[in-house]
Amino acid sequence: MSELKLPIYLDYQATTPIDPRVLDKMMPFLTNEFGNPHSVEHNFGWKAEAAIDVARAQIANVIGSISEEVIFTSGATESNNIAIKGAAFAKFPNKNHVITAKTEHECVLASTRSLEKLGFTVTYLNVDHDGLIDLDELKNSITEKTSLVSIMAVNNEIGVLQNIKTIGEICKSTDILFHTDAAQAFGKIPLNVNDMNIDLMSISGHKIYGPKGIGALFVRNGVKVIPIMDGGGQENGLRSGTLSPALCVGLGEASKIALNDMTSDLKNVSKLSKSLLDILRHKLNNVRLNGSETDRYFGNLNLTFIGVKSDLFIADLKNIAVSSGSACSSAKHKPSYVLNELGLSKRDISSSIRIGIGRMTTEEEIDFAAKYIIKCVHNRQPK
Numbered sequence: 510m511s512e513l514k515l516p517i518y519l520d521y522q523a524t525t526p527i528d529p530r531v532l533d534k535m536m537p538f539l540t541n542e543f544g545n546p547h548s549v550e551h552n553f554g555w556k557a558e559a560a561i562d563v564a565r566a567q568i569a570n571v572i573g574s575i576s577e578e579v580i581f582t583s584g585a586t587e588s589n590n591i592a593i594k595g596a597a598f599a600k601f602p603n604k605n606h607v608i609t610a611k612t613e614h615e616c617v618l619a620s621t622r623s624l625e626k627l628g629f630t631v632t633y634l635n636v637d638h639d640g641l642i643d644l645d646e647l648k649n650s651i652t653e654k655t656s657l658v659s660i661m662a663v664n665n666e667i668g669v670l671q672n673i674k675t676i677g678e679i680c681k682s683t684d685i686l687f688h689t690d691a692a693q694a695f696g697k698i699p700l701n702v703n704d705m706n707i708d709l710m711s712i713s714g715h716k717i718y719g720p721k722g723i724g725a726l727f728v729r730n731g732v733k734v735i736p737i738m739d740g741g742g743q744e745n746g747l748r749s750g751t752l753s754p755a756l757c758v759g760l761g762e763a764s765k766i767a768l769n770d771m772t773s774d775l776k777n778v779s780k781l782s783k784s785l786l787d788i789l790r791h792k793l794n795n796v797r798l799n800g801s802e803t804d805r806y807f808g809n810l811n812l813t814f815i816g817v818k819s820d821l822f823i824a825d826l827k828n829i830a831v832s833s834g835s836a837c838s839s840a841k842h843k844p845s846y847v848l849n850e851l852g853l854s855k856r857d858i859s860s861s862i863r864i865g866i867g868r869m870t871t872e873e874e875i876d877f878a879a880k881y882i883i884k885c886v887h888n889r890q891p892k
């Protein structure tokens with residue numbers, strides 16, 4: 510049995526380590542192959558451009574789109590901003606209504622709040638105790654002024670998977686654009702932009718064992734998006750600025766690996782996470798899984814340990830790296846708005862932690878984590 514390296518990383522929703530296979534592909538573009546991909550007069554530029562073309566196709570392949578429909582960005586935050594604001598602006602002023610959900614990532618909610626300041630109206634859909642939106646509420650919220658629906662695929666805090674296919678059907682039948690923030694879903698679960706009627710999809714590199722600072726946005730051919738940044742007009746005019754070949758190649762390779770390994774990754778992650786949940790449920794009587802038990806990506810376990818305060822608890826858990834919610838909101842020490850929308854009390858929210866399991870997680874690590882969490886919960890529980 511190999512020796513365990515502590516602390517154990519269990520925060521795969523915040524970020525993931527770069528897969529060594531990805532780094533290998535990136536290295537030449539950080540050293541000898543330094544050309545500007547937008548230089549059209551010489552071989553340095555052509556080589557960089559060719560590598561980016563391959564990466565674009567690798568990303569498109571994961572979601573059943575074509576290369577021309579994929580633009581590179583700095584990450585899902587930027588993709589969400591471009592998609593939501595850009596698509597809403599393109600239909601304005603004829604249409605000025607956008608629909609999203611209350612449990613979206615902060616960067617989606619911040620984008621829609623910006624739209625509100627500019628005169629748009631936004632409907633924020635509720636979620637039920639499982640974290641799922643009500644599809645009838647979605648249908649009833651649509652008006653002739655609605656231009657865009659933005660609903661995430663997998664939630665970053667609780668792992669819940671919305672019914673993307675049905676949402677896509679509703680949007681298609683009402684001629685409304687459908688954007689999905691797939692930062693936590695792309696490369697982890699099967700997604701097909703055509704089967705699911707998705708018009709815009711946001712993707713992040715560092716959630717799929719690729720580098721940080723790179724993402725992508727799928728924009729269906731024919732969908733009009735107004736650029737929110739001016740410049741040289743790269744990326745179909747939607748995202749000006751010189752691309753980083755190393756980062757693009759990294760995201761491309763990470764996408765290719767994610768697609769090839771999706772079935773085995775998903776099987777492994779689900780097995781480990783179910784086993785952790787089973788052990789905790791068996792040994793502790795105060796543990797509760799937040800969000801739907803069935804409609805979820807199992808690499809994310811958001812658990813409430815009733816009666817245990819999570820900030821003290823997380824401090825206790827120094828041998829395992831977990832979080833109290835999203836990386837952004839945990840940095841602000843604000844109670845999770847996502848758990849609040851699920852109807853958890855303030856006390857239960859503060860007793861909740863997110864455990865993220867990923868490609869590199871081993872059985873030994875899960876064994877250790879289970880025993881360790883049980884010990885810490887016992888220490889923190891009133892005797």
Ligand SMILES: Cc1ncc(COP(=O)(O)O)c(C=O)c1O
Binds near residue numbers: 522523585665693723
């Ligand atoms: C659902 C979701 N959307 C958007 C983002 C932002 O992604 P990025 O770090 O690539 O900007 C994240 C990352 O935390 C996320 O989990």
